[in-house]
Amino acid sequence: MQNPASNFHIGAKAPELNPEWLKPEDPFQGYFEVNTPAPETEELVRSRSASRWLRDIQMMMDHKAYLFQQTLSSKSGPSVFANNRDMYMLSSYDYLGLIGNQYIENATINAVRQYGTGTGGARMLAGTCLIHRQLETAIANFKNKEAAIVFPSGYVANLAAISTLIQKSDRIIIDELIHRSLIDALHMAQLDFEKCRHNDMAHLESLLEKPSTAKRTILIYEGIYSMEGDLCPLPEIVALKNKYGAILFMDDSHSLGVLGENGRGIDEHFGIPAHEIDVFTSSLSKALPGGGGFIATSKQAVIFMQHAAAPFVFSSAMSPANAAACLASFEVLEKEGPERIAKVFENAHYLIKHLNRLGYDTGTTESPIIPVIIGDREKTIKLSAKLYELGFLANPVIFPAVPPGGDRLRLCATAAQSKLMLDEVIFAFDIARSCLL
Numbered sequence: 331m332q333n334p335a336s337n338f339h340i341g342a343k344a345p346e347l348n349p350e351w352l353k354p355e356d357p358f359q360g361y362f363e364v365n366t367p368a369p370e371t372e373e374l375v376r377s378r379s380a381s382r383w384l385r386d387i388q389m390m391m392d393h394k395a396y397l398f399q400q401t402l403s404s405k406s407g408p409s410v411f412a413n414n415r416d417m418y419m420l421s422s423y424d425y426l427g428l429i430g431n432q433y434i435e436n437a438t439i440n441a442v443r444q445y446g447t448g449t450g451g452a453r454m455l456a457g458t459c460l461i462h463r464q465l466e467t468a469i470a471n472f473k474n475k476e477a478a479i480v481f482p483s484g485y486v487a488n489l490a491a492i493s494t495l496i497q498k499s500d501r502i503i504i505d506e507l508i509h510r511s512l513i514d515a516l517h518m519a520q521l522d523f524e525k526c527r528h529n530d531m532a533h534l535e536s537l538l539e540k541p542s543t544a545k546r547t548i549l550i551y552e553g554i555y556s557m558e559g560d561l562c563p564l565p566e567i568v569a570l571k572n573k574y575g576a577i578l579f580m581d582d583s584h585s586l587g588v589l590g591e592n593g594r595g596i597d598e599h600f601g602i603p604a605h606e607i608d609v610f611t612s613s614l615s616k617a618l619p620g621g622g623g624f625i626a627t628s629k630q631a632v633i634f635m636q637h638a639a640a641p642f643v644f645s646s647a648m649s650p651a652n653a654a655a656c657l658a659s660f661e662v663l664e665k666e667g668p669e670r671i672a673k674v675f676e677n678a679h680y681l682i683k684h685l686n687r688l689g690y691d692t693g694t695t696e697s698p699i700i701p702v703i704i705g706d707r708e709k710t711i712k713l714s715a716k717l718y719e720l721g722f723l724a725n726p727v728i729f730p731a732v733p734p735g736g737d738r739l740r741l742c743a744t745a746a747q748s749k750l751m752l753d754e755v756i757f758a759f760d761i762a763r764s765c766l767l
């Protein structure tokens with residue numbers, strides 16, 4: 331659909347704004363009738379979870395406030411085209427503002443011409459291209475690890491790392507807020523684990539002190555936590571890991587490209603040598619504008635995963651386009667990283683400062699992930715709907731993605747946001763406060 335505003339020029343009559351465009355789009359195309367009871371669950375999906383979702387979706391549709399799955403008809407970035415109008419995007423992970431980067435786009439187009447759109451196989455069999463190998467070398471160098479292995483997503487990389495490198499005979503301790511992909515991986519691999527209170531090092535030590543017959547102890551942490559925006563206390567974790575002879579897995583998804591002077595991640599931020607972290611995993615779709623995930627670790631562990639990690643052996647390879655986008659992104663990061671990182675933090679601090687001034691609770695964030703914690707599901711949805719009406723896309727995150735009472739909007743600062751845009755965001759949050767009363 332064409333942007334009606336794009337043909338507008340001075341002197342011309344302003345295009346009519348359809349009031350429907352001020353409300354979120356209905357991605358279900360009328361499946362939910364407004365102000366009727368939620369649909370009965372079908373045999374196929376009958377479960378408490380399905381009933382709850384249908385009820386919740388019905389409630390949001392009744393209020394014209396279903397804000398998930400909103401469709402963009404443009405690239406993501408600070409401003410997007412959605413539902414027939416230009417809107418500001420406040421929840422894109424594009425921390426470094428690299429979506430739409432010309433160099434990365436050109437490298438990707440060239441790779442499609444060279445390698446095609448699909449690989450025709452799993453990595454283990456017919457699906458390995460030169461560009462995968464080049465990307466793996468670039469990642470290993472960037473992360474200062476012996477080797478790396480890439481997958482079509484960060485979720486799958488976590489699945490591969492945990493199911494291949496961790497055994498039932500291991501004792502596993504995780505931070506209670508680690509990402510769902512890590513939890514799913516532990517469940518799928520039928521591994522038991524103990525939860526440590528979030529970033530609580532005294533609790534971690536008390537768990538490590540307990541006698542155990544396990545052959546190895548595995549710790550699983552995250553660089554930047556995706557819901558809170560806070561960092562793990564890596565120096566303390568490493569000290570405890572060494573004291574108790576544990577092995578450390580670190581999901582670097584939100585810290586890659588963002589933390590440390592050069593964006594190498596949580597280890598660079600704290601000045602901890604990369605060898606102290608046994609296994610790094612990461613998405614390639616947060617600060618880097620690609621799709622994929624990786625594991626960076628020892629050479630021998632990578633060789634083992636090339637033969638034993640189910641997603642490498644039984645699932646199709648990362649597409650050449652994604653591999654090229656990621657490879658080119660690392661090149662851009664090497665050249666422009668420090669400047670872009672400084673900008674994203676400047677924007678994050680500005681937003682946090684002014685949201686706090688308006689009375690919004692941004693929790694414990696120390697990064698470009700900015701939670702706006704409302705603590706009430708309906709108010710969170712209303713706030714998101716009001717911002718939508720004002721022209722801002724801000725994703726609500728509600729139970730069960732966060733514990734009850736943790737309902738929030740999740741904003742992301744990016745290096746591409748201008749000061750003018752941020753001032754408009756702050757003004758919109760000021761106006762939207764009325765819906766929280």
Ligand SMILES: Cc1ncc(COP(=O)(O)O)c(C=O)c1O
Pocket residue numbers: 483484485486488509511552556581583584612613614615622623
């Ligand atoms: C901490 C963390 N790990 C892993 C993932 C999964 O990455 P991907 O989106 O590439 O599957 C995410 C995605 O949101 C994440 O936040």
